[in-house]
Amino acid sequence: QKExxxxxxPLSVPEGAIASLNCTYSDRGSQSFFWYRQYSGKSPELIxxxxxxxxxxxxxxxxxxxxxxxxVSLLIRDSQPSDSATYLCAVKxxxxxxxxxxxxxLQVKP
Amino acid sequence: xxxxxxSPTHLIKTRGQQATLRCSPISGHxxxxxxxxxxxxxxxxxxxxxxxxxxxxxxxxxRFSGRQFPNYSxxxxxxxxxxxxxxxxxxxxxxFKGTGTYExxxxxxxxxxxx
Numbered sequence: 001q002k003e004x005x006x007x008x009x010p011l012s013v014p015e016g017a018i019a020s021l022n023c024t025y026s027d028r029g030s031q032s033f034f035w036y037r038q039y040s041g042k043s044p045e046l047i048x049x050x051x052x053x054x055x056x057x058x059x060x061x062x063x064x065x066x067x068x069x070x071x072v073s074l075l076i077r078d079s080q081p082s083d084s085a086t087y088l089c090a091v092k093x094x095x096x097x098x099x100x101x102x103x104x105x106l107q108v109k110p
Numbered sequence: 111x112x113x114x115x116x117s118p119t120h121l122i123k124t125r126g127q128q129a130t131l132r133c134s135p136i137s138g139h140x141x142x143x144x145x146x147x148x149x150x151x152x153x154x155x156x157x158x159x160x161x162x163x164x165x166x167x168x169x170x171x172x173r174f175s176g177r178q179f180p181n182y183s184x185x186x187x188x189x190x191x192x193x194x195x196x197x198x199x200x201x202x203x204x205x206f207k208g209t210g211t212y213e214x215x216x217x218x219x220x221x222x223x224x225x
Contacts, residue, residue: 034212043218044200044202044216045216049214096165096166097155100155
C-alpha cells in the first residue's frame with residue numbers, strides 16, 4: 001500500500017461544476033495535510049493546509065479531513081478552465097517526514 | 111518581496127561527479143525543504159531543515175546531503191552522481207504562523223542532468 005494515494009485521473013468536469021479530489025494515507029500518526037496545485041512546467045503552489053478534522057474553506061476551495069477514515073479531500077466550487085492542473089496531496093507525519101501522492105490531473109472543460 | 115530563489119537553473123554533470131545546488135528562502139522563513147521531481151516518479155521528499163538543523167530526511171542514500179546556513183539559505187549536495195539522479199530539484203521555504211496558518215513557497219527548481 002502506498003503511503004499517500006491519489007487517483008491519477010484525469011478527472012474531467014464541466015466549467016462551473018464542483019470538482020472533488022480525494023487522497024488517502026496510511027500513517028495514522030500523520031499530523032498535517034496539504035493540497036498543492038501544479039501547472040505543467042511550473043513549481044507546485046500550496047493552496048490548502050489542514051490539520052483538524054472537519055472542513056476548511058478558502059475562497060472556492062474546501063479541504064475536508066477525516067482522520068478516523070484516513071482521507072483528505074479537496075473540493076473546488078465553480079470550477080474554471082484555469083483550474084486545470086495537477087493537484088498534489090501531501091501528508092506530514094509527526095516526525096516531519098512529508099510524503100506526496102502521485103497527483104490527480106484535473107481538466108475543466110469550457 | 112523576493113520569492114524563493116534557486117541556483118543554478120540548469121546543471122550538467124557526468125556520472126561520479128558531485129553537484130551542489132543552492133536555495134535562498136523567503137525572508138522570515140526558517141524552514142527549507144528539498145524535493146526531487148523525476149519524470150514519472152512524482153515529488154519525492156529529500157530533506158527538511160529548520161533553524162539550521164536537519165529535522166528529517168526522505169528515503170535517499172547518504173550521498174544526498176545538505177546544510178542550512180545561519181541566514182536560513184540552504185545547500186543540497188549530491189555525491190557520486192548516478193544517471194538516475196537526473197531530475198528537477200525543488201526547494202521550498204515555509205513558516206508556521208500559528209492559528210492554523212502555514213505559508214510555503216517553492217522555488218523554480220534546478221534541473222540536474224547526469225550524463
